[in-house]
Amino acid sequence: MGLPVGVRQYDTLTPLYATFHDDDKTFSLMWCEYSDDFLTFYQSYITNQKKYGDVHGILCNGIPPKNAYTVSTIPWVEFNHFAVHLFANKEYYFPSVEAGKIVNRNGELIMPLSMTCHHATTDGYHIKCFIDTLNIEMDELSKKNCG
Numbered sequence: 001m002g003l004p005v006g007v008r009q010y011d012t013l014t015p016l017y018a019t020f021h022d023d024d025k026t027f028s029l030m031w032c033e034y035s036d037d038f039l040t041f042y043q044s045y046i047t048n049q050k051k052y053g054d055v056h057g058i059l060c061n062g063i064p065p066k067n068a069y070t071v072s073t074i075p076w077v078e079f080n081h082f083a084v085h086l087f088a089n090k091e092y093y094f095p096s097v098e099a100g101k102i103v104n105r106n107g108e109l110i111m112p113l114s115m116t117c118h119h120a121t122t123d124g125y126h127i128k129c130f131i132d133t134l135n136i137e138m139d140e141l142s143k144k145n146c147g
Contacts, residue, residue, distance in 0.1 A: 008066070010067040013067050013068070013069045013095075014032070015032070015034070017031070018072055019060065026056065030048055030049075030052055069094035069097075070094065070095075072099075074098065074101070078100055094118075097113070097115050098113070098116075099112065100113075113134075
């Protein structure tokens with residue numbers, strides 16, 4: 001089974017995320033290149049925040065590459081379900097990932113996570129692999145910062 005007509009396959013995806021402007025309570029979109037090494041990626045994120053974090057407008061560091069996908073955080077809100085449905089753009093095949101407020105429950109940090117994926121490009125197995133990897137990397141990061 002091949003890809004749907006017009007769908008491109010990428011080896012990596014570039015996260016496109018919002019940065020919050022406290023002065024006027026607006027958001028701008030920003031992106032940084034993917035890296036397999038989390039610390040390299042994180043440093044790129046920090047550099048972008050310092051350089052572009054105060055730039056207002058829709059895209060504060062330029063047009064994102066074609067392999068960009070949406071990652072958003074809602075750190076003020078706990079949720080059990082969150083969904084993004086792009087009814088007007090049926091051919092949007094990139095995943096959308098939303099994370100919520102991290103809370104401490106009985107000594108364990110909990111972060112709500114929601115993913116919206118187009119079934120033409122993603123199935124349950126791929127989501128399971130993503131979540132398994134995310135759990136491992138978050139556990140490792142927690143040990144480095146808290147241990």
